[in-house]
Amino acid sequence: GENVEQHPSTLSVQEGDSAVIKCTYSDSASNYFPWYKQELGKRPQLIIDIRSNVGEKKDQRIAVTLNKTAKHFSLHITETQPEDSAVYFCAASIPGGGADGLTFGKGTHLIIQP
């Protein structure tokens, strides 16, 4: 089945700096890559997603890049703010869902230092 590795597990950045979280996946058939943000005690919420026919997608301060050849995708957050502090999960999904459904990475705890 699909396996998603996510790094780093913890990331601390100064407010205003950029943060980058990286994920790799194993199944070349995967073609949907969402990113979820989970604040403490709250439900995961989709912040951005990308499909395999697109190399990059941007939404204000958040961007995601996808390299299908290398089977990795990354989340970029620019001009970080205190409210960006949360756990971020990447995920991968194959067409039709497959037996693995959405396969998540283990998460990155992003800490924004004031």
Next chain:
Amino acid sequence: KAGVTQTPRYLIKTRGQQVTLSCSPISGHRSVSWYQQTPGQGLQFLFEYFSETQRNKGNFPGRFSGRQFSNSRSEMNVSTLELGDSALYLCASSILFGTLNEQFFGPGTRLTVL
């Protein structure tokens, strides 16, 4: 539009008991997926239901089962509870079958097995 709701929010059970969790998807959403979230394993896919049929199943023992009703509400059952079943159980709904569509998560049910 109301979000995904889950009941109960908290449960305490003892080993050997069984438990039923409930999930009501967003109105109009026909797909419901279930995930187990633990600090050590992260978010793991349990199963997905669409039109009252289980479409996908993750790598969990047969003690974990579910069903979906004609109104798209879903229930998850865990029999013969073990200590390791203590986790946050999240359901997510999407409009269509398959995890290529944005999934909206509920607040989760926190299950503690003593």
